[in-house]
Structure formats: structure tokens, C-alpha cells
Amino acid sequence: MKKQKISDAVIHRLPRYYRYLDDLYNKGVVRISSNSLGAKMDITASQIRQDLSCFGEFGQQGYGYNVAELRAEIGHILGIDSGHRIIVVGVGHLGHALLQNFDFEKVGFRIDSAFDVSPALIGTEIRGVTVHSMDELEDYVASYHPNVAVLTVPQSVAQPLADRLIGLGVRGFWNFTNVELSTKEDGVFFEDIHFVDTLLTLSYRISQP
């Protein structure tokens, strides 16, 4: 195992490894070699072994990798067992869709509260998650210390809201607002979901002659 900075390229492949291993695991597959996993994922065996070697030695010569074990290891690297807590801020169409469809628990996030300004929503419950008033944000965060916030609010309030949450101790933002957020604070991370970018990439590809 090499001790070094993990490159972004590697980090971005980890969730995909996890998805494939989780799938194999659910299918009851016991072992897999870097070669056959590479074939499935359409990447080289060499890359898989190189990537994994950043974090440890998880395989066995002549055998390959135990699926359940490797799945658990990568899950651990990704922090699935870290007991992260998450809140949804903004329960419009998109916030609502995420609450309804997204399996936060499956990736190790505990969620029990969402926040919105609309009186019509406050007090309602969506799949077991209660919608609170935005005014309760301070009290809630002080009590439960969620470390990640899903931002599904209008663009105009995104940055001030992020600043407010950072002040309260939130360290990660799953940002659907289409505004690139930033902060001077260290150790705060933004994962910006730009729907537009992916659709434009697709537009580019189908537009090529």
C-alpha cells in the first residue's frame, strides 16, 4: 500500500466500484478477479488493481477478491459506515422527489428532517421525514449535528443559506441549486449537481457529424 494523496480520478471511480460490487454481492457472487470485474466495468484490470492499492491489499494471489469483503472495504473507505446525518433544505418538486425516491440509508446516511419556508409543507411528513420550518434550523442542527445538507432551494438564497449552515457546523453540501457555492472555511465540501452540464454533454455528442 502506497501512502500518498489520492487523486480525484481514483476517488470518482470508487462509487462505481461500490455499485458493481454491491450488485455482485446481491447476486450472491463470492469471488471476482480484477480481470473479470474490469471486463464488466469496461476498464482495465490494471487500473482496478492500481486504484485499490491506494487503500490497502484486499486480494489474494491466484484467487482474486472476495466480493463481500471488498464491497465492505470500499464502503468503509467511502464512509458508508460513518453514521453521517443529512437534512434536506428546500422541499419543492426536486426536494420532494429525492425524499420520495432516494435511499439515503443505503449509502449510510441517516435522515429524519427536512426544512422549508412554506406553511403548507411545515408539519407534513414524507416517507417518515418531517418537514420543519426554516426557523428551526439553528435549534435542530445544534441538537442533532447533521454533517451534510441537501440544497434544493432557489438560486437566490443558496449561498447565504450555505454560509448559515456552515456556521452551524455542516461540512458537506449536496448542491442542486445550479449555483457554484464556495466558502473560506476549511474542510467544507460541495458536490454541485449541474443538470445542465450533463444534458449539454449529451447535446454535444449527438450533434457531432
Next chain:
Amino acid sequence: MKKQKISDAVIHRLPRYYRYLDDLYNKGVVRISSNSLGAKMDITASQIRQDLSCFGEFGQQGYGYNVAELRAEIGHILGIDSGHRIIVVGVGHLGHALLQNFDFEKVGFRIDSAFDVSPALIGTEIRGVTVHSMDELEDYVASYHPNVAVLTVPQSVAQPLADRLIGLGVRGFWNFTNVELSTKEDGVFFEDIHFVDTLLTLSYRISQP
């Protein structure tokens, strides 16, 4: 201008360039140098010039780039003016949210129809987009030739549905189903949106000591 294969790295930066230029354009900024754009975007001026040089010469020595012009050029490269047509297949929470919030026209996509199996939805209209029965897919595609489909259907039907649409001539898939789709057909592109992956990346970052 170099004639060569455009790398994925470059392609994935194009939409971000477009967003920044669109923003500058809307703010009334007339010209910008690679240096100041790089400062804004937190990338090197050299990279911007290198990237743009793949597609042509859009700047002027001693002056920089005309914002309106460069914005239009990149928009053109991305196919924003290609008159693409798009349909939404699956009007659950997420499909609904996209229909309500996403500005398809702004990125050059015409949308007028969505499709679902639910009798309760068929015939309704969401922001001017009519929901049709899935049975009408063949007729609709034959008449209007949409080239992209947004897939917001259950995982289990994703691949067969994609195959069906490919057979009808659809060439791009904005795929929200969390299943990686594929085809043997040439010239068909998938843009898979894996919500899980981005949240796990965030999980990884906040889990680091």
C-alpha cells in the same frame, strides 16, 4: 486550430465554460481575457486557450475574447442551436420535478410531450407539456422524431425501454434510472446520472481525517 479527436476532459469542461460566459453575458460584460476568466473559474488561462484552440480561433491578441461571441460559439459547439427535440419518459416524482423546474429551452431542447403508464397522469399537462400514454410512443416518435429521451422510469423497465426507443431512432438518453444502459447500436449516447455516486464522493470527503 488543431484537427484531432477532442478529449473527454475538454468536452466535460465546455458546459462549464458556457455557464460562465452566459452569466457574464447576462451581466453585460463585453470582453474577457483568458486570464480573468481563468481566475473566475479557478483554472489556468493556458488551459482555457488550449481547450478553445481545439475548435477554432475565437480571440484577438491584446484584447481577449468577446463574451457574446464566445458564448455563441461554445453554444454552437455544444449543439444548443441544433433544434434537438426531447421527451420525458416516466412522470413520477423526478420526471415531474424536471418538467416543472428544468429549462429545456434554455439549452436548446424543444419539449412538448411526456409519457407515462398511469391513467391518472395521461392527458394532464405540466408546464405546457402533455402527458401521453406509453402506447403512443411509436406514433409520436414516428411523427416528431425526438432525438433525446429523459428516462425517469423504474429500473426494471429501463433497458428494454431504451432498446425500444433506440429502435425508433432516439439517439441520446438522459438516464436517471441508476442502471447503466448500453446498446450495440452505433451513434447512441447515454448520459447516466448517478445520484448515489455524487453523494458517496461527498461522503468520502467529509469522512477523511
Next chain:
DNA sequence: TAGATTGTTAATCGATTAACAATC
């Protein structure tokens, strides 16, 4: 044991950055 497959080192390939002549 023999065959398979790992982890790692070395080689290659590609992407990013630096430098600079050209020129507006």
C-alpha cells in the same frame, strides 16, 4: 504442484502548464 492472479514497479500515454513569437 501448476495455474491463476495479485500488488507493484517500470513504461507509455495523455493532459496540463509554461513559454513565447505573433499581432491586435
Next chain:
DNA sequence: TAGATTGTTAATCGATTAACAATC
């Protein structure tokens, strides 16, 4: 004109792939 800034070539850096000894 002088200063600014481009497009492009060359240099550097990093990521991917290949090769192979180690070993289960």
C-alpha cells in the same frame, strides 16, 4: 507605438497500462 493577450509549440506533470516477480 507600447502593452496586452492571443494561439501554439515545448516542457512538465500525472494518470493509465503493461510487465512480472511473488505467492496463494
